Amino acid sequence: MVKAVVLGASGGIGQPLSLLLKASPLVDELSLYDVVNTPGVTADLSHISSIAKITGYLPADDGLKKALTGADVVLIPAGIPRKPGMTRDDLFKINAGIVRDLVKGIAEYSPKAFILVISNPVNSTVPIAAEVMMQAGKFDPKRLFGVTTLDVVRAETFVQDITGENDPSKTVIPVIGGHSGETIVPLFSLAKPAVEIPAEKLAPLIKRVQFGGDEVVEAKGGAGSATLSMAYAGFRFAEKVIKAANGEKGIVEPTFVYLPGVTGGDAIAKEIGIDYFSVPVELGPSGAEKATNILPDVNDEEKKLLEACKTGLKGSIEKGVEFVHNPPPK
Ligand SMILES: NC(=O)C1=CN([C@@H]2O[C@H](COP(=O)(O)OP(=O)(O)OC[C@H]3O[C@@H](n4cnc5c(N)ncnc54)[C@H](O)[C@@H]3O)[C@@H](O)[C@H]2O)C=CC1
Ligand SMILES: O=C([O-])CC(=O)C(=O)O
Secondary structure, eight states, X not given: OOEEEEETTTSTTHHHHHHHHHHOTTOSEEEEEXXXXXXXXXXXXXXXXXXXXXXXXXXXXTHHHHHHTTOSEEEEOOSOOOOTTXXXXXXHHHHHHHHHHHHHHHHHHOTTSEEEEOSSOHHHHHHHHHHHHHHTTOOOGGGEEEOOHHHHXXXXXXXXXXXXXXXXXXXXXXXXXXXSGGGEEEOGGGOBSOOOOOHHHHHHHHHHHHTHHHHHHHHHTTSOSOOHHHHHHHHHHHHHHHHHHTTOOOEEEEEEEEGGGSXXXXXXXXXXXXXEEEEEEEEETTEEEXXXXXXXXXXXXXXXXXXXXXXXXXXXXXXHHHHHHSOOOO
């Protein structure tokens, strides 16, 4: 029996993500939570003739507690999205507190659940979630994931323009680092099967993956950021977490984790001098079972990308940790 919960379920990501979860045969129970509109979204999805039993809650009457109790997987797309001209870090002021408070609820009502953080800035919200769980004495690093799957999905899609591959999802491209601009490091040299990318096309391709989010923000012209592709990516990652928890072997996916707490991750953290980083992680019944160190395999150009990534990432992580320990006055 798998219970999935979406916090922020009425939003641009929350609704299509909830739809995909409702339709999935892997989900037996689905609980939706948001500060607005959950009754309507829940009523609508409840007419779908899939197996998942659905419930929806608002904050009143212990809604968060009711949504989270018994949860196996909690996805968090709650928070405001970007508008043109904003960086993901501009969302910190509002989203940091939203994620902190929701994770406090998880620590209390479903501390053993897998936590999948989508809310931006992921580079800070994941450290916030970790610190909240640590303060509650409930932190299990294997169960906390920053969802960076959209970067992987974009890399697969954009490289297809060059390779012409029929099914883009057949090419596995590791994307490591963080989830914003230059902290996103796609490793096309390690694609499997190998891809031939003409030299003049490589830099624009890397840039497009790094700034794919901006492409959507600009196109939506003030109406938000990626929602449908993010719902696809979030569902794809959640499905892998659930399948691995059910015992399926050999599932590896990049995700932003607290490296010192994952087998094999400590050595990577020491090598890069950063504790939170997205690397390909083998998933299993206990969550993030093993971090893969692909750093020795990256080429010289990719090493330069990694240096830029580290510089940007460090500050965002520290900002998240600091927010939990010294919250700004209200
Ligand atoms: N990790 C990733 O790759 C991506 C992350 N995102 C991020 O996901 C977040 C959500 O984006 P959208 O769905 O487009 O935004 P949205 O504004 O359409 O939806 C957000 C939802 O969160 C709800 N919410 C706000 N405060 C809440 C609280 N305290 N508890 C529960 N729900 C709450 C709102 O009522 C709203 O329904 C943004 O921070 C965005 O930047 C977006 C795309 C990709
Ligand atoms: O760009 C944004 O703000 C939303 C996001 O994280 C993405 O699309 O990758």
